[in-house]
Amino acid sequence: MQNAQPPALLAYGFRPFFLLTGVYAVVVILGWMGFLFGGWPLPLGWSPFKWHSHEMLYGLVSAAIAGFLLTAVTNWTGAPPLRGRRLLLLVLLWLSGRVFMWLASWIPAWLVALVDLAFLPVLALYLLRVLVQHNNRRNLVLVAVLTLLFIGNLLMHLGFASGRTGLLNTGEQLGFDLILLLMAVIGGRIIPAFSANWLRMHGGSPDWVARPVWIEGIALISIALLIPLDALGAPEKMTGLVVLIAALGNGLRLWHWAGWRVRKEPLLWILHLAYAWIVLGLMLRALAMLTGFLPDSVWQHTLGVGAIGTLLLGVMTRVAVGHTGRPLKLIPFGLWIYLAITAAALLRLLVAAQVIDFRLGLFLAALAWVLAFGLFVALYWPILSGPRADGRPG
Known part of the structure; x- marks a missing residue:
């Protein structure tokens, strides 16, 4: 019985966590719209806007991070995947954090924090053990990032418990910065590699993709x-200058990846588009910090909806087929996922920049977001919950 195969949904980390990412992306935005415009009495307990940012950064994104890293660490090390009962326990730990955060005003703050904070350290310790056992020290930096994400989450809980807005803001910004770094590191590994491989297989030259x-x-x-x-509260102009350098550096990086050469493959151009949202978000943040011309919500939602939302869907739609023995092609109707998340990002950017009506624009942006992630769940549920197409385990 010990060698019995677990259900397909628990055979690999990406399967449950990518589905949960899609489902929670819908739930959290529907709940937030209901709270803002429908008068839903959600027992959040927190400052509503900080609760929203917490659940997007430390709730939604943490599930996607877990799904990706649990899959990637197996590829990096050759270790067997986390699966079955142990994977289920990790999934339930993440779910418990979400339930406690939604019922925060009905539960003691220390208990909410204890449950919500547990997920990232457990994930980090698992990755640390696998990486050390297989002498894969190059990727230990990702364990450090998870540890810092835990600290950012802790700061937000301490800020809520103490009423210190500064701690809430620091924890929120630390989450943004760390997720941005993760996207840059992971994007820098997969986007040029996938693009070069596609060019090689379709008569192009992989040398067109450069990484100076x-x-x-x-x-x-x-x-x-x-x-x-x-984290240290450096002078705004100093930080703004570094943000500007980051925007220009990552813009050059993206240019050298030659995304226009893979424009015929949706599974690839969506990844390049996601990275373009990172560049735009950095540029808008630099503009906000150096000139004071734009509110922070503009760059925050450019990164949150544009970069994070697009990269999540781009990675999940590719991994879902690539790791279940299917051809690396976007499945029928999958293009609507990409169109919807792009519409959501554009609309949310226009709302934050006060170009279109707040209520109407926010409603349309939320509708597009829910459509994108709802379609992902509907279209990829059979793939993520069913057996591999080639009959192999995993």
């Missing part, structure tokens, strides 16, 4: 520098 070392260094180091600068 000096550009890679500027792009990643400048983003990494934002973490201590924001």
Whole structure:
């Protein structure tokens, strides 16, 4: 019985966590719209806007991070995947955090914090054990990032418990910075590699995709520098200058990846588009900090809806087919997922910039977001919950 195969949904980390990412993306936005405009008496307990940012950064994104890293660490090390009962326990730990956060005003704050904070350390310790056992020290930086994400989450809980807005803001910004760094690191690994492989298989030259070392260094180091600068409250102009360097460095990085050469493959151009949202978000943040011309909500939602939302869906739609023995092609009607998340990002950016009516624009942006992630769940549920197409385990 010990060698019995678990249900397909629990055979690999990406399966349950990607589905939960899609479902929670719908639930959290529907709940937020109901709270804002429908008068739903959600027992949040927190400052509503900080609760919203917490659940997007430390709730929604943490599930997607878990799904990706649990899958990637197996590829990096050759270790067997986390599956079955142990994977189920990790899933239930994440779900418990979400339930407690939604019922925060009915539960003691210390208990809410204890349950919600448990997920990231458990995930980090599992990754640490696997990476050390298989002597894969290159990727230990990701364990450090998860540890810092835990600290950011802790700061938000401490801010709520103590009423100190500064702690809430620091925890929120730390989450943004760390997720941005993760996207830059992971995007820098998969986007040029996938693009070069596709070009090789379709008569192009993989050398069209370039990764100059000096550009890679500027792009990643400048983003990494934002973490201590924001955490320590460095002068705004200094931080703004680093953000500008990050925007320019990552723009050059994206240009060298030659995304226009893979424009015929949706599974690839969506990843390049997601990285373009990162560049735009950094540029808008630099503009906000150096000129005071834009409110922070503009760059925050450009990164949150544009970069994070698009990259999540781009990665999940590719991994879902690639790791279940299916051809690396977007499934029928999948293009609507990409169109909907792009519409959501554009609309939310226009709302934050006060170009269109707030209520109407926010409603349309939320509708497009729910359509994008709802379609993902509906279209990919059979793939993620069913057996591999090639009959292999996993």
